[in-house]
Amino acid sequence: MKLGRFPATPFAAFIIVLGWLVLSIAGCARQDENAAFSGKGKNILHIFNWNNYIAPKTVRHFEESCKCELSQDYYSDNEEMLAKLAAGATGYDLIVPTGNAVHALIRQGALKPLDKSLLPNLKNINLAYLDTAFDPGNEYSVPYAYTLTLLGFNQEKIQELGLPIDTWAIIFEPKYLEKIKGRVTVLDSQRELMAAALKYLGYSVNDADEEHWKQAADLIVRAKPYWTAFSNASYVRELATGNVWVAHGYSNDMFQAALDAKNTGRKFTIGYSTPREGAVLALDSMVLHRSGTHPDLAHQFINFMLDGKNSAELTNLIGSGNPNMDAMQYIRPEIANNKAIFPDPELLTRLEMLRDLDRKQRRLLSRLWTEIKLR
Amino acid sequence: MIKGSVKQDARENRAAKFLVSGPPLLFLVVFFVAPSLIMVLTSFRFPGEFGGLAPIAAPAGASPGEYGLTAEAYQFFFGDILYARIFLKSFGVAATTTLICLIMAYPLALLIARSKKSFRNLMVLLVVLPFASNFLIRIYAWMIILGPESGLSYFINTVLGAFGIGPVALLFSPFAVLVGMVYVHLPFMVLPLYTNLEKHDSSLLDAAQDLGATRWQRFWRVTWPLSLPGVFSGSALVFIPVLGMFAVPDILGGTGDILIGNLIKDQFLGTRDWPFGSALSIMLTLAVLSIAGMATWFARSTIRQRAES
Numbered sequence: 001m002k003l004g005r006f007p008a009t010p011f012a013a014f015i016i017v018l019g020w021l022v023l024s025i026a027g028c029a030r031q032d033e034n035a036a037f038s039g040k041g042k043n044i045l046h047i048f049n050w051n052n053y054i055a056p057k058t059v060r061h062f063e064e065s066c067k068c069e070l071s072q073d074y075y076s077d078n079e080e081m082l083a084k085l086a087a088g089a090t091g092y093d094l095i096v097p098t099g100n101a102v103h104a105l106i107r108q109g110a111l112k113p114l115d116k117s118l119l120p121n122l123k124n125i126n127l128a129y130l131d132t133a134f135d136p137g138n139e140y141s142v143p144y145a146y147t148l149t150l151l152g153f154n155q156e157k158i159q160e161l162g163l164p165i166d167t168w169a170i171i172f173e174p175k176y177l178e179k180i181k182g183r184v185t186v187l188d189s190q191r192e193l194m195a196a197a198l199k200y201l202g203y204s205v206n207d208a209d210e211e212h213w214k215q216a217a218d219l220i221v222r223a224k225p226y227w228t229a230f231s232n233a234s235y236v237r238e239l240a241t242g243n244v245w246v247a248h249g250y251s252n253d254m255f256q257a258a259l260d261a262k263n264t265g266r267k268f269t270i271g272y273s274t275p276r277e278g279a280v281l282a283l284d285s286m287v288l289h290r291s292g293t294h295p296d297l298a299h300q301f302i303n304f305m306l307d308g309k310n311s312a313e314l315t316n317l318i319g320s321g322n323p324n325m326d327a328m329q330y331i332r333p334e335i336a337n338n339k340a341i342f343p344d345p346e347l348l349t350r351l352e353m354l355r356d357l358d359r360k361q362r363r364l365l366s367r368l369w370t371e372i373k374l375r
Numbered sequence: 376m377i378k379g380s381v382k383q384d385a386r387e388n389r390a391a392k393f394l395v396s397g398p399p400l401l402f403l404v405v406f407f408v409a410p411s412l413i414m415v416l417t418s419f420r421f422p423g424e425f426g427g428l429a430p431i432a433a434p435a436g437a438s439p440g441e442y443g444l445t446a447e448a449y450q451f452f453f454g455d456i457l458y459a460r461i462f463l464k465s466f467g468v469a470a471t472t473t474l475i476c477l478i479m480a481y482p483l484a485l486l487i488a489r490s491k492k493s494f495r496n497l498m499v500l501l502v503v504l505p506f507a508s509n510f511l512i513r514i515y516a517w518m519i520i521l522g523p524e525s526g527l528s529y530f531i532n533t534v535l536g537a538f539g540i541g542p543v544a545l546l547f548s549p550f551a552v553l554v555g556m557v558y559v560h561l562p563f564m565v566l567p568l569y570t571n572l573e574k575h576d577s578s579l580l581d582a583a584q585d586l587g588a589t590r591w592q593r594f595w596r597v598t599w600p601l602s603l604p605g606v607f608s609g610s611a612l613v614f615i616p617v618l619g620m621f622a623v624p625d626i627l628g629g630t631g632d633i634l635i636g637n638l639i640k641d642q643f644l645g646t647r648d649w650p651f652g653s654a655l656s657i658m659l660t661l662a663v664l665s666i667a668g669m670a671t672w673f674a675r676s677t678i679r680q681r682a683e684s
Contacts, residue, residue: 079644086427086647104425182544188625190645224630229547234518234626243523359422359648363451366646371457373633374464 043068045297048092050284051076053145053320055313062304068297077232085110085289093292094301098282100356102141103134105287111140112288118299121306121326128348129283129323133355141285142302145314146321148351149192149280150340152235152254152272154245157183163246168200168275171248172219177226183245185238188230190369191354192280193220196248199277205352208361217368221375230373236260239270250282251341255319272340278350283323315341411660418653419444428649448654458638458655462662465635468549469617472556476564476613477606479557484568484605485598488575495573502565510559514626517555521546521627547629555623563612571605572598600681607674615663635659 043066051074059070073092075081078101085105097105105111116122122142129143153165161179163170170176171184186193195205197216207213228244236253238244240260247254254272261270286302288295304310308326315322315331321341322328328336335341343351357365421429421441429441452458487498505513520527523544532542545551575598583593621636635655642652 077644079647082425082647083644086423086425108425227630228544229629241522241524359424362646363422363648363651366641366648366651367451367455367457369641370461370633370638373631374457374461375631 043294043297044071045069045294045301046091046093046292047072047301048081048089048095048289049074050096052318053096053284053314055317058305058310058313061310062301065304066297066300070301090289090291091293092289093294093298095287095289096144096284097287098284099132099134099353102285102287104356105289106135106140110290112290112292112295113139114142114288114302115295115299118296119303119306121303124306124308124311124324124326126323126325128345132283132353134353135285141287142306143323144284144286144305145311146281146283146323148251148274148321148340148343149187149196149249149282150251150254150272150274152239152247152249152257152270154239154242154268155271156268157245158271165271165273166276168196168277170246171227172197172200172223174222174226177223180245181226182228183243184227184247185229185231185235185244186227186248188232190365191357193230193248194365195280195352195354196275199275199279199352202277205278205280206355208357210364213365213368217372220372224372224375240264240266242266242268252318252320255335255341259319274340274343274347274351276347276350278347278352281321281351281353283353411657414653414656418448418650418657419446420650421445421447422648422650425647427647445650448650451651452654452658458658461633461635461638462658465618466662468552468556468634469614472553472560472617473564473610473614475553475557476561477610480561480564480568480609481606484565484572487565487569488572499566499569502562502569506562511622511626513558514555514623517551517558517627518546521551521554546627549629549632551627551629552624552632555627556617556620559620559623560613560617563616564609567609567612568602568605571602575601603674603678607670611667611670614666618659618663 045066045068047070049072054072063070075084078098081095081097082101082104095105102111116138119142122138125143129146130138132138132141135141151165151168151170153170157180158165163176163179170180171186177184186196194213194216197219198205198207198212201212201215201219203209203212203216231238231247231249233253235244235247235249236257237260239247239254239257242261247257251272254270258270258272261268286305288298292298306324308324308328309330311322311324312327312330314320315327315335319335319338319341322331339347417428420431421443423429431443483502487495487502490498519525522528523546525545528545531545535541535543579597579601580593583597588596618634619636619639621634621640624632624634624637639652639655639659642648642655646652
């Protein structure tokens with residue numbers, strides 16, 4: 001074979017230079033892509049949203065009214081969204097994070113303040129959901145929808161076994177758990193499960209006292225042998241097919257499970273209720289990301305979504321909680337009258353929003369969580 | 376004159392070698408060495424408040440101590456027996472999966488290698504066929520197969536019930552995790568074994584038979600030693616990915632099925648602690664490399680021993 005001769009060292013150097021080139025070209029390409037993403041196509045509103053968190057007909061109506069296009073990317077939890085933004089994702093005009101993530105984004109300086117003169121429909125929002133701890137005065141965020149973290153259950157089974165449904169005791173107390181061993185799932189989320197345990201012990205969901213955390217962890221470890229799995233998504237199916245009788249999960253997922261059980265003609269019904277000790281309320285808000293290039297369109301979208309009729313469409317679709325007072329008249333009565341979706345004012349006082357932990361607390365909680373799982 | 380051309384040949388040979396080994400080397404540098412170095416650096420930094428990393432240099436007016444480099448992540452790792460336990464457990468699961476894969480794949484690979492040529496390709500195709508559908512969908516399918524309402528659960532529990540053993544849950548258990556792991560990784564064991572076994576010279580077995588070897592002796596003294604390279608590469612292809620797997624325990628596992636892969640994933644998402652996640656990854660890489668090193672050493676010495684005897 002006749003091949004060019006080059007000695008070893010220059011060739012190695014060549015490889016390194018080539019590698020460097022590849023890396024830097026890749027870097028440039030990414031920047032270009034981002035520029036194209038946010039620059040071109042003047043009338044595209046880029047939204048970074050939860051999966052299935054806007055009704056298709058609402059999208060259609062908005063696109064007709066604004067003569068623009070709505071482009072959505074999705075995430076399935078706040079951490080995923082924050083991780084993508086931390087890794088450099090840009091070009092989003094609007095994001096719909098939960099309260100604690102809104103707080104993190106504000107402190108990071110990642111959000112643009114809102115121009116409230118462009119949002120006349122803000123008056124429709126229930127005062128209980130405005131001026132929250134994570135964004136006093138709603139400088140950056142406008143409530144979109146909320147979910148409660150509560151208990152879903154197989155109504156017939158629970159009645160048959162004579163179990164209480166309005167307390168966290170059912171997933172923490174062995175005397176109840178004995179009857180439903182292997183038929184219980186809890187959320188695979190450090191914060192949510194700790195919040196439930198802390199609430200049951202009478203503490204705040206944001207209690208970061210290590211002693212209280214230990215008590216909560218002990219409670220979880222004691223109940224763990226009775227649970228079948230930590231599940232963040234599959235409990236919807238398991239509940240709807242009758243494999244699981246009690247699930248710790250989100251109100252809109254329970255709505256889905258109840259609907260699935262009904263539509264597939266199961267012999268049981270799925271109910272859900274908020275434990276009387278209180279629970280986590282996750283308020284998702286619309287915020288403007290700093291990298292967005294269509295602030296006018298974004299404001300237009302926010303005001304559109306604050307309209308009662310448009311806002312109600314999401315609630316009718318997925319059973320999400322709705323902070324919009326004007327929306328109530330458009331919401332189907334069986335949803336509007338559901339106490340687990342629209343808590344009465346008395347219960348509302350016992351609901352709390354999760355606040356972000358600092359990095360040391362996060363590391364400690366993660367260790368506690370690993371310990372819980374390994375036990 | 377002759378000497379010179381030999382020298383030139385050697386030089387050309389070397390250039391050719393570089394040209395052949397260059398692209399893979401480049402690949403390794405770009406996709407393994409560089410990311411590993413980034414990870415090493417990351418593991419010595421402070422986590423950012425919102426995920427990501429704290430800046431190396433403190434911005435003006437910030438509190439000191441949260442910037443620059445630190446060995447905190449490693450202190451945290453070695454400061455608690457917990458993490459050693461989860462490593463040990465993960466290695467146990469990986470070793471068990473590898474062993475089960477080997478036991479299941481060897482007869483299959485042997486069967487394919489010894490069957491008619493026209494059938495072989497079809498059978499290899501069948502082994503690879505599951506890859507045509509998405510991995511997650513196949514794992515979700517196992518949720519249905521192992522679920523309490525499934526025929527399999529019913530059958531197993533009826534059999535167990537006959538012996539007076541109470542009903543067992545198949546899904547959400549260490550058993551389900553093992554089933555999922557074996558199912559996903561089986562082809563990675565079958566293929567290297569098959570490519571090895573297919574090359575065996577059948578006259579060796581004939582010779583052994585002529586010399587009076589029994590079936591078992593022919594396998595254990597001829598086929599098995601010759602197939603060892605296939606066994607080692609198949610085992611590596613199963614063992615290492617299982618260590619990093621988090622989806623299977625997430626979906627099929629019960630309340631205690633956390634593996635090192637889940638823990639690392641958690642550091643980058645839920646806990647937003649990149650330095651600790653990187654430290655965990657590096658410890659895992661080191662552990663895998665040392666195991667691979669030991670395995671190579673062991674393989675070499677056994678092969679040498681056999682050659683000597």
